[in-house]
Amino acid sequence: MTILLFGVTKDIVGSPSLSIPSASVTNRKIPKSVRELRAFLGKSYPELNQLSSLAIAVNNTYAGDDVEINSYDEIALIPPVSGG
């Protein structure tokens, strides 16, 4: 699962994308919904939990927390940005 990072999420993670291995190489449960993905990422990067408004897109479409995700989906984390 590829996760593209935008705005401050790129700064928090320190790279423009992340990948979550699909097989259980690690002992951690692979997230199956947007809600689980939020929790999963929040554990690895606690600073992400501080973002109250973080939009998540699945295959270029805005996705609510109940949307299911699969290993072949392309996810994007899109926080609000404020500069002008």
Place this chain on the structure above:
Amino acid sequence: MGRYKRHVNLKGFGQAAQEKLAVGKVLIVGLGGLGVPVAQYLNAMGVGSLGLVDGDQIELNNLQRQVLYSELDVGQLKVKVAKAKLSAQNSETDIAVYEMFLSVENALDIIAAYDVVVDATDNFATRYLINDACMLLDKPFVYGALHAFEGQVSVFNYLNGPSYRCLYPKAPSVREIPNCNDNGILGVLPGIVGNLQALEVVKVLCGIGEVLTGKLLIYDGWSQRSRQIYFKRNPIYAKISKLSENYGFNGCESVSTIAPEIFAQLQGNVQLIDVRNADEFNTGHRLPNAISIPLTELKQNSKALDVAQEVYLICQTGKRSKMACQLLKQWYPNIKATSVEGGMDEMMRLCP
């Protein structure tokens, strides 16, 4: 209309679209990095009426990206200088200036007179205010914002399309506002994003092309890639009956400040809170009697300060200390809170 010959000759645009521009009324909120290119192009292209809203003055550090202004303009009001230069560029445009920041008190009155609003602000508070006012008045607004090498563009509330709240329901908290060192901007980026906004305004006014509604354009200047994210209107966020009373900190309300030269005389005998992060406080320079309460922890730890006494706030550059002042005033309306202008950077320059 010899002036607009190249528009009139353009297939897909033509005389009809030019005439629509000529009667178009566009309000530009913010005359900074984004607002400047929007104003310059719409003015050059023949938009009939432009409204310019900004209470700020031109600073030297604006010039690397706000290319309408020159060195001699530093210290002057942005809207005044912009009006003079835009009138010289196109004397036919009717230009109205509002020497103020958009607020809950004035937003509906100002926006009501225009067809399209351009959100060229640099803060979340004004963005949510524009969103809600445009929802109430049923006006489309063309959004643009920046972060580092990235830009976002979309057209909200266009023909019953989604609004900003459909993407971001809640305004971010203070915790999410990047610290002073984080919000750099490469000069050309607002030029690109502002021009994309100007293009959307033209499409909305003339009814041509595919308007960027229901889609968020993310432009990444670092990789020269762009991407569109599709999103839908959420009816929950369309039900607005009035503006909120408070949109929170917008970075431009007046705050009591003290010049670092004067503060240097008082220092030692006053209550001083350093609102920088703990690591900045612990590893960098700090003033001897300063108490460390990071901005993000101000609410939980505000009991540590004596609100009956005047409190001075300091950070690295004077930006977060201003936010802290405003927050304290929200929580303790009677508090006397003062921000040290220029922060530790200035204090170090004075007493290295």
